[in-house]
Amino acid sequence: xxxxxxxxxxxxxxxxxxxxxxxxxxxxxxxxxxxxxxxxxxxxxxxxxxxxxxxxxxxxxxxxxxxxxxxxxxxxxxxxxxxxxxxxxxxxxxxxxxxxxxxxxxxxxxxxxxxxxxxxxxxxxxxxxxxxxxxxxxxxxxxxxxxxxxxxxxxxxxxxxxxxxxxxxxxxxxxxxxxxxxxxxxxxxxxxxxxxxxxxxxxxxxxxxxxxxxxxxxxxxxxxxxxxxxxxxxxxxxxxxxxxxxxxxx
Numbered sequence: 001x002x003x004x005x006x007x008x009x010x011x012x013x014x015x016x017x018x019x020x021x022x023x024x025x026x027x028x029x030x031x032x033x034x035x036x037x038x039x040x041x042x043x044x045x046x047x048x049x050x051x052x053x054x055x056x057x058x059x060x061x062x063x064x065x066x067x068x069x070x071x072x073x074x075x076x077x078x079x080x081x082x083x084x085x086x087x088x089x090x091x092x093x094x095x096x097x098x099x100x101x102x103x104x105x106x107x108x109x110x111x112x113x114x115x116x117x118x119x120x121x122x123x124x125x126x127x128x129x130x131x132x133x134x135x136x137x138x139x140x141x142x143x144x145x146x147x148x149x150x151x152x153x154x155x156x157x158x159x160x161x162x163x164x165x166x167x168x169x170x171x172x173x174x175x176x177x178x179x180x181x182x183x184x185x186x187x188x189x190x191x192x193x194x195x196x197x198x199x200x201x202x203x204x205x206x207x208x209x210x211x212x213x214x215x216x217x218x219x220x221x222x223x224x225x226x227x228x229x230x231x232x233x234x235x236x237x238x239x240x241x242x243x244x245x246x247x248x249x250x
Contacts, residue, residue: 004032005162005193006039006056010065013051013217025051027217028065033193035161038184040208041197042241048217049197050089053166056195057087069162083111086155089166096140100131100150103139104157111158125153145176152183162193169203181207201237211237213244220244 013026026048033039041049054060056067058078066073072080094103104122113121126135129149134142139150155163165184169177185207188194198204204211205225212222221228221244225237234240 005035006033006069006195008067011052011055011062011067012064013055013060014063024217029219031212031219031222033195035193036188036191037209038188038194038196038207040204040211041195041214042204042211043214044199047214049214050166053164053195053197056164057085058082084160085162085164086160087164088152088155088168090168090170092151094139094147094150097138099136099138101126101135103150103154107154107157113158121159125156129153148172148176163187165194165196167197169200201241205237213241215245215248220248
């Protein structure tokens with residue numbers, strides 16, 4: 001059996017639509033992500049990225065296939081899966097009436113971080129994300145950039161071994177997006193298994209150790225950037241993506 005931190009075998013999600021009938025949003029996906037690796041999930045809007053990641057987070061139940069997070073199977077051990085992951089997206093909500101310090105304390109406790117170490121963990125995250133000046137202000141009073149930092153810190157509150165980022169730079173300005181990418185790279189260097197979905201080619205090129213191209217719910221290729229270049233004879237990731245997308249349509 002694979003020792004990957006995240007292992008996906010045949011994961012499938014079928015929805016039923018009154019006008020379209022059966023819609024296979026995710027179709028027989030096979031992927032692995034190891035500790036100390038950023039796996040990029042690259043695809044256009046509607047390709048199946050978010051549905052895949054929501055299944056991994058246990059928010060959605062797969063129609064078929066299986067997946068394991070740190071050895072815990074999604075449907076057999078959902079609570080253990082949830083304790084093993086941190087999930088972040090641009091739509092991640094915060095409680096507006098409490099402070100960043102209270103937010104971090106709450107999420108550390110609800111995810112069963114050792115009680116005697118919660119305050120130490122909260123202070124570490126406040127320092128790491130430069131939140132000290134705002135740590136005791138209500139979240140609703142913070143700027144969008146500062147809220148983003150609180151959201152990321154919240155994702156890390158219980159120090160999970162697996163981190164899932166679903167298009168996290170959507171709607172961020174250039175500087176905030178750059179800072180977020182640096183944080184994600186550091187998490188990889190800290191030994192976390194990171195899955196990072198995006199439709200931005202430059203992000204995948206700069207950040208990901210391996211890139212999985214997803215189109216119409218299916219994984220068309222998964223390799224390092226150099227590996228994908230060798231397989232296609234294309235240099236730029238945009239050209240590589242178009243190569244696989246056109247082949248799948250043909």
